[in-house]
Amino acid sequence: MTQPIRVRFAPSPTGKLHIGGARTALFNWAYARGRGGKFLLRIEDTDPERSTKENEVAILEGLRWLGLDWDEGPDIGGPFAPYHQTLRLPRHKELAQVLFEKGWAYRCFCTRERIEQLNAELSAKKERIAYDGLCRRLSRSESDARARDGSSFTLRFAVPEGKTRFKDHVRGDVEFANEEVEDWVMVRSDGNPTYNFVVVCDDVDMQISHVFRGEEHLVNTPKQVLLYKAFERQAPEFGHLPLMLGTDKKKLSKRTGDTALSDYRDQGFPRDATVNFLCLQGWALDGSTEVFGVDQLVAKFDIKDVNKAGAIFDIEKFTWLAGEYIRRDSLEHLADIAKPWVVAKGLATEAQLDARRDWYLAVVAGVKERVHTYSELADQITYLFVADESLIYDEPALKGAKKHEKRIETLRAFHSWLGPRVASGVDAASLREGAKQWVADQGLKMPALFQPLRCALTGQAGGPDLFDTMTWLGGPSTLRRIELGFERLV
RNA sequence: GGCCCCAUCGUCUAGCCAGGCCUAGGACACCAGGUUUUCAUCCUGGCGACAGGGGUUCAAAUCCCCUUGGGGUCACCA
Numbered sequence: 398m399t400q401p402i403r404v405r406f407a408p409s410p411t412g413k414l415h416i417g418g419a420r421t422a423l424f425n426w427a428y429a430r431g432r433g434g435k436f437l438l439r440i441e442d443t444d445p446e447r448s449t450k451e452n453e454v455a456i457l458e459g460l461r462w463l464g465l466d467w468d469e470g471p472d473i474g475g476p477f478a479p480y481h482q483t484l485r486l487p488r489h490k491e492l493a494q495v496l497f498e499k500g501w502a503y504r505c506f507c508t509r510e511r512i513e514q515l516n517a518e519l520s521a522k523k524e525r526i527a528y529d530g531l532c533r534r535l536s537r538s539e540s541d542a543r544a545r546d547g548s549s550f551t552l553r554f555a556v557p558e559g560k561t562r563f564k565d566h567v568r569g570d571v572e573f574a575n576e577e578v579e580d581w582v583m584v585r586s587d588g589n590p591t592y593n594f595v596v597v598c599d600d601v602d603m604q605i606s607h608v609f610r611g612e613e614h615l616v617n618t619p620k621q622v623l624l625y626k627a628f629e630r631q632a633p634e635f636g637h638l639p640l641m642l643g644t645d646k647k648k649l650s651k652r653t654g655d656t657a658l659s660d661y662r663d664q665g666f667p668r669d670a671t672v673n674f675l676c677l678q679g680w681a682l683d684g685s686t687e688v689f690g691v692d693q694l695v696a697k698f699d700i701k702d703v704n705k706a707g708a709i710f711d712i713e714k715f716t717w718l719a720g721e722y723i724r725r726d727s728l729e730h731l732a733d734i735a736k737p738w739v740v741a742k743g744l745a746t747e748a749q750l751d752a753r754r755d756w757y758l759a760v761v762a763g764v765k766e767r768v769h770t771y772s773e774l775a776d777q778i779t780y781l782f783v784a785d786e787s788l789i790y791d792e793p794a795l796k797g798a799k800k801h802e803k804r805i806e807t808l809r810a811f812h813s814w815l816g817p818r819v820a821s822g823v824d825a826a827s828l829r830e831g832a833k834q835w836v837a838d839q840g841l842k843m844p845a846l847f848q849p850l851r852c853a854l855t856g857q858a859g860g861p862d863l864f865d866t867m868t869w870l871g872g873p874s875t876l877r878r879i880e881l882g883f884e885r886l887v
Numbered sequence: 888g889g890c891c892c893c894a895u896c897g898u899c900u901a902g903c904c905a906g907g908c909c910u911a912g913g914a915c916a917c918c919a920g921g922u923u924u925u926c927a928u929c930c931u932g933g934c935g936a937c938a939g940g941g942g943u944u945c946a947a948a949u950c951c952c953c954u955u956g957g958g959g960u961c962a963c964c965a
Contacts, residue, residue: 409965444964509963525889526961551963568892577890585963592965616891616960639893646957677899684901685913704900705892707958711899714915724928766928797925833924847924859926
């Protein structure tokens with residue numbers, strides 16, 4: 398019988414949730430959900446210097462935003478609690494002691510100075526930098542004696558001879574020569590165990606069956622597999638996910654773009670678009686379907702289908718996908734979900750938007766097909782909220798308007814035509830037809846009126862239908878902006 | 888530098904494991920055209936890749952080897 402599937406995401410709260418970490422979590426989650434397994438969350442907070450509660454809270458928040466849920470975790474507990482690594486310290490120490498007694502680990506009394514000097518020598522000789530195993534040759538009685546004297550020591554894992562291999566669902570079977578694995582520090586001189594040790598203790602105790610994580614962990618894996626051997630436990634199956642790369646083809650870093658999931662969320666990338674995009678980095682549903690939901694991910698996801706090569710974070714495709722989701726969203730939902738960005742931009746309060754719900758809905762409908770993110774949506778409707786006098790004409794708009802020699806005369810004439818009609822409340826459709834007729838009667842080309850008019854009304858070169866825009870702006874503001882254009886467009 | 892991993896259009900990828908259906912498919916981006924008062928959407932078309940070299944085979948993007956290129960990692964961080 399096969400053991401039950403139990404996977405985990407084990408972030409370290411030393412920073413925000415990384416976009417790559419988010420994908421790792423998503424793939425783990427999808428794997429479990431697709432085959433009746435359990436997905437658990439464990440906080441690897443063993444670095445007291447850099448771990449913070451704020452980061453931890455933010456990471457959980459980020460995962461929830463993605464729509465992931467976990468069966469066991471720090472916030473909900475579970476049969477293998479606690480799920481904070483620091484809380485499991487007594488167990489780690491106990492297990493370290495077991496390995497020490499069994500001879501899988503030994504005390505190392507080497508000072509940091511000696512190690513540094515050793516590394517320097519090794520690097521000067523261009524040799525592999527690794528501990529030389531000096532203290533491994535100490536007899537047990539000698540070791541005990543020095544420990545009794547109060548000499549400070551670390552516990553190092555005694556790497557055996559031979560080869561270590563493990564099953565990797567992404568890369569196939571991987572094999573390392575044990576000579577390449579140094580006798581690494583398992584427990585620090587202050588008594589705190591290190592990552593490679595605790596991660597295995599916890600994965601063993603939590604009965605983790607599959608470990609899917611970033612490729613940067615690949616070289617750690619032999620150390621960990623050896624640990625399973627020492628514990629006389631079967632190692633889990635692994636899957637090392639390809640790295641998400643920056644435009645410089647190096648591991649995604651802040652240098653080449655935003656790395657935190659929250660950065661994209663705050664920029665107003667729709668949640669479902671983000672999940673969809675994350676899937677596309679290193680995995681494909683079928684090679685032709687680009688837009689798909691989490692249900693399809695769960696149904697089709699298999700770790701074996703994940704790409705081996707790293708993927709450059711394709712922000713352009715992400716942006717396109719975001720726009721795709723916005724266009725497919727319902728008007729009501731889009732208007733609601735974008736509200737915080739409109740408010741944050743200082744355009745209006747939520748109450749004001751609610752008071753003019755129909756108006757707001759119409760405005761959102763006007764830009765729905767023109768934006769990719771919620772913040773972009775807020776940007777594009779800004780002109781509707783500013784005072785007529787402080788409307789900013791952007792460069793392309795100004796350039797387009799000024800192409801037309803007779804722009805001012807045209808605008809004045811149109812203003813005279815428009816004034817009485819606006820006053821008598823003519824609707825947008827009639828206005829539109831009337832204006833087109835007017836343009837023809839004047840012997841003008843359409844752009845000769847519309848470009849200067851658009852600039853005066855919106856300050857932008859493009860945008861929704863101008864007569865709808867006039868409706869949103871209202872009569873007085875429409876006429877006022879055209880009048881202002883007489884001066885500002887010369 | 889040692890060790891390890893990787894290699895299909897500019898980018899994300901399908902195809903590779905089980906060689907022939909591949910004169911290599913889709914998408915983003917880009918370019919051209921159509922629609923539109925503009926922008927966007929939408930529609931049509933175009934550009935564009937199996938890193939190189941050896942094998943194996945009747946047949947290789949697919950299997951093997953080498954080269955080259957890129958990346959990861961070398962902590963008492965995780």
